[in-house]
Amino acid sequence: MAFPSRHSLFPFLAWLPRQTRASVGRDLVVGLSGAILALPQSIAYALIAGLPPEYGLYAAIIPVLIACLWGSSWHLICGPTAAISIVLYASISPLAMPASEDYITLILLLTFLAGIFQWLLGLLRFGALVNFVSHSVVLGFTLGAAVVIAIGQLPNLLGLELPASATALASLMDLLRHLGAVDNPSLMLGAATVVLGVVLKRLLPRWPTLLITLVLASLWVWLWPAMFAHVHLVSAFVGRLPPFSALPLDLDLVLRLLPSAVAVGMLGLVTSLSIARSISARSQQLLDANQEVRAQGLSNMVGAFFSGSLSAGSFTRSGLSYEAGACSPLAGVFSALWVALFALFGAGLIAQIPIPAMAGSILLIAWGLVDHRGIRALWRVSRAEFVVMGLTCLATLLLELQTAIYAGVLASLFFYLKRTSQPRVQHWRDGEDDVLRVGGSIFFGASHYLQVRLQRLHGTRVVIEAQQINFIDYSGVEMLHQEARRLLRQNRSLTLRRARPQVVEELRKLEGAEKCPIRFED
Structure with missing residues (x-):
């Protein structure tokens, strides 16, 4: 068992002896x-x-x-x-x-x-x-x-x-x-x-x-x-x-x-x-x-x-x-x-x-x-x-x-949640691909906003540039899995590019790595 030091109990002992006249x-x-x-x-x-x-x-x-x-x-x-x-x-x-x-x-x-x-x-x-x-x-x-x-x-x-x-x-x-x-x-x-x-x-x-x-x-x-x-x-x-x-x-x-x-x-x-x-x-x-x-x-x-x-x-x-x-x-x-x-x-x-x-x-x-x-x-x-x-x-x-x-x-x-519930999203076309760069976390407050943006895309392959996504919670994981399955039914795909390891790990937990409907690229 570790006992607290005298400086943690009496922090003034750290500086008081150093004082001069x-x-x-x-x-x-x-x-x-x-x-x-x-x-x-x-x-x-x-x-x-x-x-x-x-x-x-x-x-x-x-x-x-x-x-x-x-x-x-x-x-x-x-x-x-x-x-x-x-x-x-x-x-x-x-x-x-x-x-x-x-x-x-x-x-x-x-x-x-x-x-x-x-x-x-x-x-x-x-x-x-x-x-x-x-x-x-x-x-x-x-x-x-x-x-x-x-x-x-x-x-x-x-x-x-x-x-x-x-x-x-x-x-x-x-x-x-x-x-x-x-x-x-x-x-x-x-x-x-x-x-x-x-x-x-x-x-x-x-x-x-x-x-x-x-x-x-x-x-x-x-x-x-x-x-x-x-x-x-x-x-x-x-x-x-x-x-x-x-x-x-x-x-x-x-x-x-x-x-x-x-x-x-x-x-x-x-x-x-x-x-x-x-x-x-x-x-x-x-x-x-x-x-x-x-x-x-x-x-x-x-x-x-x-x-x-x-x-x-x-x-x-x-x-x-x-x-x-x-x-x-x-x-x-x-x-x-x-x-x-x-x-x-x-x-x-x-x-x-x-x-x-x-x-x-x-x-x-x-x-x-x-x-x-x-x-x-x-x-x-x-x-x-x-x-x-x-x-x-x-x-x-x-x-x-x-x-x-x-x-x-x-x-x-309220204003903080309103701001974070609409993460920065940039969209461009790359051939047959629709590409989104998402800047911000995907949590319960932002999931619906991002899902609406994804459902407006019509490319054969939907790519999310994910290097700026620091955090994803269960609501975000469930939403991305739902969108990936929807795209698969339409012979399309959802790909996360350059996602952080902790984000990939959370996404693969839901159904196991072998069943995850989302593709990942480095």
Whole structure:
């Protein structure tokens, strides 16, 4: 019996001993930059998820530590994200009051279940399964999530208190009915935050503009109490490290949350692996997709017991880690430790942030989620994939978000099957022969299409140039045998030329090599 090596159980032992004083110092500084970026984002994402602000910090500590130490990417930094947060909110808000104890418990249980799903995928080496969620689905969901986030934050920006709705469309209709009750100081503060954030992003793109705008907005409220005294602030909390959270073992509850856990778990994996692969292409690092999937699952399983909501790869924090020159995953570890220090000693400062300013910052985050370049490229390259993106975005606005993910995957699979069910076929005449060159697999979805093409031919001999046929299933085998027997009854023949050995073997299995009605040529 073979026992796993210590590097497979503790993969960080493969790179940690190689670190030097210089590399550790560099990672310490990069980690501080990442923490400065993570602080306002994590708080914003907690509010999007319907959680108290401190839970955003908790999600950026233990889950990040584990994902960095057990993952395979040197630059992938995880934590709470906007898209994941909005799915968590949509999944749990119908079941409990946001920010309540029951709500927090359900969020953590959902995180734990999603972590188990991710970990099992990695354990069974099914990391490639995330490839079934196409890039167009991710683009459409992210675009829709950005709109949903924006609609959800508009009441906070306008100083309104509205009940949660199941879909973005219902939230928008509710908002329009209450526009007469807009609080002008809240609107002024939120709009100023958005404008200032846009200006600073243009002038100082490498600075922590989100943090700067929140600090300036808080100072404005503090210096002008006559105008902003009634404006709501972020809820105060006790500064502490992530507390241990017990999770309920209720089978009915687990079964109820399972579909959402699978959807959000798959979304997290797609996001994380997409980021890791894009950065590894620039850093020339080899990735182990299954190890990365296991690390994501482990981080969410353990993180749920330490008050961390579901974590996934962050575009901005991972990009910063690479651009700032991180030498190893220690940069992510140090980032989590810096956030832990702030969670311990910075609670009083967070409680001074005005809610309209935070809403304005979240609107900027939502705008940053939209991949404008990717959407334009998709329109130029593939109209079918663009339709998939549009359908996913529409489903995100009209349906519950976890359902929208499934709808996008189904739409993507539909277009894929439609495309593969009509393999490329070239036809020409060669004397008395009809020749077809088939490019693609002959499987149950493509068999009927190819059979119709074969039945339209009238040559004495029908020849299929089969060197591009990689795979044939039982439906394809049965169809070719049926067509070969039909041609024999008409004193004609069916010949496969230059077929791959595995294709010939499958075709000869049906009736035995000596009875196979199909001829083969090299």
